[in-house]
Amino acid sequence: MxxxxxxxxxxxxxxxxxxxxxxxxxxxxxxxxxxxxxxxxxxxxxxxxxxxxxxxxxxxxxxxxxxxxxxxxxxxxxxxxxxxxxxxxxxxxxxxxxxxxxxxxxxxxxxACKAMGERGADLLEGERLRIMTVCNTGGLAAVERGTALGVVQTLHERGRLAEVLALETRPLLQGARLTTWELGRMGAPHRLIADSAGPYLLAQGEVDAVLIGADRIAANGDTANKIGSYALALGAERAGVPFIVVAPETTIDQATPSGEHIRIEDRGDEEIVSFWGVRVAPEGTPTLNPAFDVTPHDLITAIVTDKRVIRP
Structure with missing residues (x-):
C-alpha cells in the first residue's frame, strides 16, 4: 500500500x-x-x-x-x-x-526508503535487537516502508528484530495509533509505552538502540523531530545506547546552520486541552504546544540517509 x-x-x-x-x-x-x-x-x-x-x-x-x-x-x-x-x-x-x-x-x-532501511540495518550490531522509537516513521510517513521504521522492517525481514518499544507520542498519539498499526501489519513484535517511560526504560537496559526520523536536519547535524525526541536522546546518552536519526538526504537543510534557527511549529490549544474530543483541562486554560523539539548533534550517534552514514 x-x-x-x-x-x-x-x-x-x-x-x-x-x-x-x-x-x-x-x-x-x-x-x-x-x-x-x-x-x-x-x-x-x-x-x-x-x-x-x-x-x-x-x-x-x-x-x-x-x-x-x-x-x-x-x-x-x-x-x-x-x-x-x-x-x-x-x-x-x-x-x-x-x-x-x-x-x-x-x-x-x-x-531512498529502501536504501535507508538497508543501510541502517547494516549499521546496527547484534543478532536480536530491541529498538525504541517515537512518533511514526513507517510507510505512513513516506510512500512505502519509511525511515526509522523502515530500518525496523528490514531488521524484521532479516530475522534480527527482538522487539520494538513504541512511544505513544502525545498529544496526537501517532505512535499509539499509527506505529503500532504498521508494526502489527508487518508482524513485528512490539509493545506500546507511555512517552514518559522512555528514558526510564533506557536506564533499565531494556533497549539496544533508539531510532527516530527527522523533519529538518541543520547543517551542523542538529535535528528537529517530534516532541519527545530530545528526552530520548538525553536518556540514551546517559544509558550508553546508540541514538540514530534516519532521514533522506533531502531532510538535510544546508541553509539552516544549527538547530536554534529551526522554526518550531506550535499547534495551538485544542490538541492538549482535549483528548479525542473530550475536554480534559478547564475552559480557557492557556497552552504551549510545540510539535517538535531539537536534538543537538552531540547527542546523535549517527545520521543514516539514503546515501551515507554521518557521525556528528
Missing amino acids: RTIDWVDGAVELVDQTLLPDKCVMLRVRTVDELVDAIQRLAVRGAPALGVAGAFGVVLADGDQAQIARLRAARPTAVNLAWGVDRAAAHLPEGREAVLAAALRVRDDDIA
Missing part, C-alpha cells in the same frame, strides 16, 4: 486521522483540499510531505499564490518546501513536465 500517490489526475492519500479504526483513501483534487489534509495531519511525515508538495504544484496549475500557500502549510518539515520547489522548477516547461518531476519525487522517495 502506498501512503500517497497520483491516480487518474488527482492525489490519493491515506487519511491518517482515521487510523487505526478505518483505512480510508482521500481523493484530493485542489490545493485547498491538499493544504487542509496537510494541516490537519491527514498526510504527515517529512518524506510524504515532500511528495505531497510536489503533487500539489501539479494541482496548482501555475497559480503562484496557491503554490506559496502550499509551500508554507507546515513550517518545520523542510521536505514540503523542497518537494514544492523541485516540481515548481519545471513550470516553464508545462504541466506534463511538472507532473513528471512530481512522479520522480515519489519514485526517489521509494528508493
Whole structure:
C-alpha cells in the first residue's frame, strides 16, 4: 500500500486521522483540499510531505499564490518546501513536465526508503535487537516502508528484530495509533509505552538502540523531530545506547546552520486541552504546544540517509 500517490489526475492519500479504526483513501483534487489534509495531519511525515508538495504544484496549475500557500502549510518539515520547489522548477516547461518531476519525487522517495532501511540495518550490531522509537516513521510517513521504521522492517525481514518499544507520542498519539498499526501489519513484535517511560526504560537496559526520523536536519547535524525526541536522546546518552536519526538526504537543510534557527511549529490549544474530543483541562486554560523539539548533534550517534552514514 502506498501512503500517497497520483491516480487518474488527482492525489490519493491515506487519511491518517482515521487510523487505526478505518483505512480510508482521500481523493484530493485542489490545493485547498491538499493544504487542509496537510494541516490537519491527514498526510504527515517529512518524506510524504515532500511528495505531497510536489503533487500539489501539479494541482496548482501555475497559480503562484496557491503554490506559496502550499509551500508554507507546515513550517518545520523542510521536505514540503523542497518537494514544492523541485516540481515548481519545471513550470516553464508545462504541466506534463511538472507532473513528471512530481512522479520522480515519489519514485526517489521509494528508493531512498529502501536504501535507508538497508543501510541502517547494516549499521546496527547484534543478532536480536530491541529498538525504541517515537512518533511514526513507517510507510505512513513516506510512500512505502519509511525511515526509522523502515530500518525496523528490514531488521524484521532479516530475522534480527527482538522487539520494538513504541512511544505513544502525545498529544496526537501517532505512535499509539499509527506505529503500532504498521508494526502489527508487518508482524513485528512490539509493545506500546507511555512517552514518559522512555528514558526510564533506557536506564533499565531494556533497549539496544533508539531510532527516530527527522523533519529538518541543520547543517551542523542538529535535528528537529517530534516532541519527545530530545528526552530520548538525553536518556540514551546517559544509558550508553546508540541514538540514530534516519532521514533522506533531502531532510538535510544546508541553509539552516544549527538547530536554534529551526522554526518550531506550535499547534495551538485544542490538541492538549482535549483528548479525542473530550475536554480534559478547564475552559480557557492557556497552552504551549510545540510539535517538535531539537536534538543537538552531540547527542546523535549517527545520521543514516539514503546515501551515507554521518557521525556528528
